[in-house]
Each structure stands twice: as C-alpha cells, then as structure tokens.
Amino acid sequence: xxxxxxxxxxxxxxxxxxxxxxxxxxxxxxxxxxxxxxxxxxxxxxxxxxxxxxxxxxxxxxxxxxxxxxxxxxxxxxxxxxxxxxxxxxxxxxxxxxxxxxxxxxxxxxxxxxxxxxxxxxxxxxxxxxxxxxxxxxxxxxxxxxxxxxxxxxxxxxxxxxxxxxxxxxxxxxxxxx
Amino acid sequence: xxxxxxxxxxxxxxxxxxxxxxxxxxxxxxxxxxxxxxxxxxxxxxxxxxxxxxxxxxxxxxxxxxxxxxxxxxxxxxxxxxxxxxxxxxxxxxxxxxxxxxxxxxxxxxxxxxxxxxxxxxxxxxxxxxxxxxxxxxxxxxxxxxxxxxxxxxxxxxxxxxxxxxxxxxxxxxxxxxxxxx
Numbered sequence: 071x072x073x074x075x076x077x078x079x080x081x082x083x084x085x086x087x088x089x090x091x092x093x094x095x096x097x098x099x100x101x102x103x104x105x106x107x108x109x110x111x112x113x114x115x116x117x118x119x120x121x122x123x124x125x126x127x128x129x130x131x132x133x134x135x136x137x138x139x140x141x142x143x144x145x146x147x148x149x150x151x152x153x154x155x156x157x158x159x160x161x162x163x164x165x166x167x168x169x170x171x172x173x174x175x176x177x178x179x180x181x182x183x184x185x186x187x188x189x190x191x192x193x194x195x196x197x198x199x200x201x202x203x204x205x206x207x208x209x210x211x212x213x214x215x216x217x218x219x220x221x222x223x224x225x226x227x228x229x230x231x232x233x234x235x236x237x238x239x240x241x242x243x244x245x246x247x248x
Numbered sequence: 249x250x251x252x253x254x255x256x257x258x259x260x261x262x263x264x265x266x267x268x269x270x271x272x273x274x275x276x277x278x279x280x281x282x283x284x285x286x287x288x289x290x291x292x293x294x295x296x297x298x299x300x301x302x303x304x305x306x307x308x309x310x311x312x313x314x315x316x317x318x319x320x321x322x323x324x325x326x327x328x329x330x331x332x333x334x335x336x337x338x339x340x341x342x343x344x345x346x347x348x349x350x351x352x353x354x355x356x357x358x359x360x361x362x363x364x365x366x367x368x369x370x371x372x373x374x375x376x377x378x379x380x381x382x383x384x385x386x387x388x389x390x391x392x393x394x395x396x397x398x399x400x401x402x403x404x405x406x407x408x409x410x411x412x413x414x415x416x417x418x419x420x421x422x423x424x425x426x427x428x429x430x
Contacts, residue, residue: 155320159378160298160390164285166322171278183320188288202286209284215363223363223411224393226289 102169103212103244105176108140111210112148122192123199127152130203134211137233139241140248141211152182161185162225163202165209180210198230211241277315277323278356285363290390292416292424299376299389301339302425304398305331307371311346315354325359327352328385329367338425346385347377365395372398374407
C-alpha cells in the first residue's frame with residue numbers, strides 16, 4: 071500500500087509539472103489591457119536582422135511613447151517578439167495578443183510576425199514599414215481596427231499613416247493621460 | 249490484498265494518470281489569443297489574380313475546428329466550412345469544397361481573429377479562394393476582402409462586400425476577371 075502511494079505521488083507531481091509548464095491560460099476578451107498603472111512593455115526585435123527595420127521598429131515605439139498616455143515601449147529581452155516570416159498570402163503583418171487567466175485577463179504577451187513575402191519600404195518602393203509597425207503597436211495597445219486611418223485593416227502601397235487624434239484618445243482612455 | 253484487487257487498483261491508477269495527462273496536455277494548449285492581421289489592399293482585379301478559384305456558393309455546414317502550429321510557430325485554430333459551389337467564375341471547382349476560416353475554439357484553445365471572413369449555414373456567398381498550404385482545402389483570399397454576400401435584386405445576382413461597401417453584378421465580376429488576363 072505504502073509503495074503504491076509513493077509511486078503515485080511522485081508520478082502525479084511529474085505529470086502536473088509537465089502539464090502546467092509553458093501554459094498560458096485565458097480570460098474573457100472585453101476590457102483588457104496591459105496591467106499596472108504605467109505599463110512598460112519590452113519589445114524583443116532580436117529576430118529582425120535588418121538594421122533599418124530595427125530602427126523603424128524603435129521609431130514606431132517612440133511614436134506611441136510620445137502619444138501622451140501612461141504607457142512605454144522599450145527594447146530589450148522579452149517574449150514580446152517581433153519576427154520575420156515568409157508566407158505567400160495577402161498579410162503584411164500579424165499581431166497576436168495573449169492574455170492572463172487571472173487578474174482581469176490583462177495582456178501578458180504580444181508578438182508581431184512581419185511577412186517578408188510582401189515588398190516593404192525600405193528597401194523597396196512598397197508598403198511603408200513604419201506605418202505597418204505603428205499599426206501593429208496600436209494592436210499591442212489593444213486598439214482594434216477602424217474604418218480609416220492608422221488602424222484600418224488594410225494598407226495600400228505607399229500609404230503612410232501617423233498616429234491620429236482618435237488613436238491618441240483611445241490609448242489615453244485605456245491607460246490614462248500622461 | 250488479492251491479485252484481483254491489486255489489478256483493479258493498478259487499473260484505476262493507470263486510468264487516472266491517463267486522464268490527468270490528457271487534461272494536462274489540453275491545459276498546455278489553453279490560451280485565449282486575439283489575432284489582428286494587416287492586409288494589403290486588394291482591388292477586385294488583385295483578388296482575381298491572387299485566387300485560384302472564384303465561386304458563388306451556398307454555405308452548407310461547419311465541419312468543426314482544427315488546431316495546428318502555424319508558420320510563425322504559434323498555436324492556431326481554424327474553422328472548417330463545407331460549401332456547395334453554385335457557379336465557378338474562375339477555375340473549375342464544382343460540388344462541395346472545404347474552406348478554412350482562421351479563428352475558433354479547439355479544446356481549451358480559443359483564437360479570435362479580427363476581420364476574418366465569416367460564414368454561416370445557408371448563406372449565399374461569392375468567395376475568392378486560394379489553396380490553404382498543402383491541405384487540399386481552401387482559404388479566402390485577402391481575409392474579409394475576398395468574401396461577398398450574394399443577393400438577388402430584380403432577378404439579378406448582386407455581390408456585396410459590406411465592410412468595403414462594394415457591390416458588383418455577375419457581369420461586372422466576369423469582366424473584372426477577364427481584365428486580369430488569368
């Protein structure tokens with residue numbers, strides 16, 4: 071009897087540990103944001119190997135940092151990754167937002183995948199990467215798509231959008247004005 | 249303890265571990281994520297060029313969801329829909345085909361995809377389709393851009409894209425496809 075209990079306990083601990091490792095559970099969708107009174111989100115662009123693109127990413131972060139909300143992007147090591155993929159489809163970039171399962175379901179992690187199948191400017195006369203990154207960071211701030219402007223769901227070649235008044239008002243509403 | 253009782257006890261332990269493992273495995277995949285994709289703007293000709301098939305169809309039924317790891321290494325869920333092709337404007341698609349729409353729930357994994365095209369049973373739609381990876385199934389080109397409602401007005405079929413506020417007749421669609429030269 072004692073032998074069975076010992077084996078059971080050891081095995082149960084192992085299975086539970088294996089099951090819960092790398093687990094990112096969920097919460098409801100409505101009303102979520104990054105937690106804290108002034109969230110500082112670290113962006114990891116180590117998998118973006120083009121220096122010009124890294125500079126554009128940093129500039130887009132600073133654009134949002136200057137939007138007057140209690141929120142800060144910074145560069146560094148984190149699991150908020152920006153990656154470059156190659157997919158033969160109509161996507162320019164995709165943001166994925168993961169949420170905690172506790173504490174109101176705050177955002178726990180964001181990623182951006184830039185689709186290098188598309189032609190971006192730089193280095194080509196294609197889609198403006200700065201606008202794309204400002205758009206994607208807008209999603210990181212939990213702004214959804216709108217009909218027109220920076221957060222519209224599609225982008226034409228050469229189109230450039232800056233952070234607009236509605237976008238600023240949106241993140242100031244969500245995170246408070248700085 | 250008798251041999252029978254020992255066997256029953258071992259059986260219960262094995263079944264318990266199996267249940268814990270399966271539940272734990274599902275817990276590993278538990279996530280609620282939202283995906284937002286920025287699309288390239290696609291005109292009707294762009295959609296036609298980038299689609300291997302353009303069909304008017306009736307949505308038959310949902311075939312449930314699948315979960316997989318996408319090209320970005322992220323867990324993704326797609327919902328599979330069966331459509332019945334009414335007419336092929338490009339390509340030679342006939343009968344029933346399967347279209348995968350990004351987003352859905354599989355086990356404890358829920359992925360919400362902003363601006364994905366939506367399908368519902370019984371709907372009449374016009375779809376611009378392209379192959380989905382090597383699955384033998386299809387995806388809608390340009391996300392929401394490649395899905396139109398098919399309505400009948402004064403005996404004529406009109407295709408309407410509600411988000412973009414675009415509408416075209418079947419004749420205009422055929423002219424658009426012809427203009428692409430493909």
